[in-house]
Amino acid sequence: KQFRETLKEIEESKPDAVVLIDYPGFNLRLARALGKQSPHQKIIYYISPQVWAWNRGRIEQMARFLDLVLCIFPFEADLYNQSGLRAVFVGHPMIERLRAQKINIERDPNLLGLFPGSRLREVRKIFPVMLESVRQLQKQTRNMRFEVAAASAELARKMTEMLDQRPPDRQVIEIKVGETAAIMQRAFAGIVASGSATLEAAYFQLPFVLIYKVAWPTYLAGRLVVKVKYLGMPNVLADKEVVPEFIQHRAKPSSIIQAVRRLIENAHARERMISEFDTIAGKLGESGASEKAARAIIEEIHAKIDMKRVN
Template sequence: MKLYLVAGEASGDARGAELIRALRERDASIEFFGAGGREMRALVGEHFVDWADEAVVGLWDVLKKYGYFKDQFDRMLKELATIQPDALVLIDYPGFNLRLAREAHQRFRKLKIIDYISPQVWAWNRGRIPKMARYLDLMLCIFPFEKPLYEESGLHTVFVGHPILDSLAAKKTGVARDPHLVGLFPGSREKEVRRIFPVMAQAAIRMKSTHPELRFEASAASHQLADRMMSTLEQLGQGEDFCAVTVRASHDLMQRAIAGMVCSGTATLEAAFFGLPLCVVYKVAWLTWIVGKQLVRVPFLGMPNVLAGREIARELLQGDATADALAHETLRLVTNAEHREALQADLRAVIVGLGESGAATRAADAILEELHTPARS
């Protein structure tokens, strides 16, 4: 059996690696091909492309790298024709992966096409779901409310649970929170760090000026991003004694800090899992923001808020994401125990609502079951 997997960024790469391990436990003879990040490549080997560091967010960034993504798109289609896998498994990264799914369906009518980590079309374009049902064979969703939305259009859908319940459980340390430590989590993409970390750092400086006992630590997704963050601190007249920068240690920091400023994305749900009192921050190019405001149909951006159905964690987005506002909200979390504990209780309720652990296992079982059912006509 041959499977061709495509993941587009660090979080998708982690989910893909978990899925590969679960599939191998069931069938060690499965051959894997495709593209993802270093975790998937480490499991699969040289015929798997590591391209996750090229991930972008926003309309303008995509347009600037259009040529690169077009080349990758064409390369993958050629590989599908050569390898002739039993299934194309697409992991998150919907902007690229759904286009690849549609084209693959047109060219390879017998190819099973499976989507793992369902795209958040419920937030910005539910009208796409019936179209997706025409070129996908199976949707694996991670939030319980998604399953009926996809099934309404006749798309075979399995709710597998959220992967963070497995990936983060073993990382719980039980360490006591440091009442003077504030965590900065500016995102895993270069563009996010460039736009968001300076505001976080400026907010930290304001907090330090009124509460000199506070200390700060920032989490970087790579050494390259850590260097950029240190450069930003130096430009602001600060050094590592003011804000330490650690690499790939976000989960540890989420458990040690008393509060955190967190870039919107997967990290907000990770923070919820670890019970970190947080405020959600996001800034993108203004063109992307204007277009996004016209498309998004949910009132919140942070996933804990989406799942709670209300703003349990304060969201500071785009023009509202100022250093003063961020400092004010984070200080409220640091100094107001009642407010902090109420938020932590809300975060616990959100995580309980995600169901049980075992997402990768259930996803692997659903994929193998789908591969043993007749292909669509």
């Protein structure tokens, strides 16, 4: 119903261009339908689907019904243009938000940041692994404290319930809502769930390890379609393992803690990772991604209007 209503509204309003943002399941289908319904209408995609990860063959199909893709990663634009789909790199919109959240603070050598994700489903899988890692790390380094970044008050409540089942851990672990950026800047190292938080941690130069854990059917299905060497975007952008990845059955607390201790105790390992983060952050572009995207959209519309005049 929503799809048909959207299609009808676009047909009735007759815009010069339609800008589709993210949400590929809905938007790729909509773009295909719009291409048939209004073949002369400009269709622009902002924050493109990650087809480079699961099906590069779809790029040529997308080129049949998309006029322009506005990319947030530089390698996406190169890949699309090589495949015949016109694309422009505009930069990552999160840079503006993160820059505004920068604070002047020294890192606490006894503080480890925990970032278990923003969805309840992933928190349920990943937070217990983090708690067991904390328990083991406490045995080895008594002075460590831990701060957990909760994406919402609801997630904080759920994590508190999980934490209350482990009374000894409660004394050294604090759950904080809405303080992800601050924790990333004051912690000495971190354990981060795979997702956009890994790019945020890289931007704030927090040495960290990555965890990914889902239900086994989900993992096995993903293995069949995902075609990239690395899961974390910092590693994808660097095209090498800058951040240790602990995926599914490899997400064992003993292995995670060994990697975390290396980042805490080995100054050379810390400095090397932070140096790599500088390069990775540079690939996300400068601030002003939204303005560049808007400018590219306006230029595309003007090009269409100019073409009409010529014809």
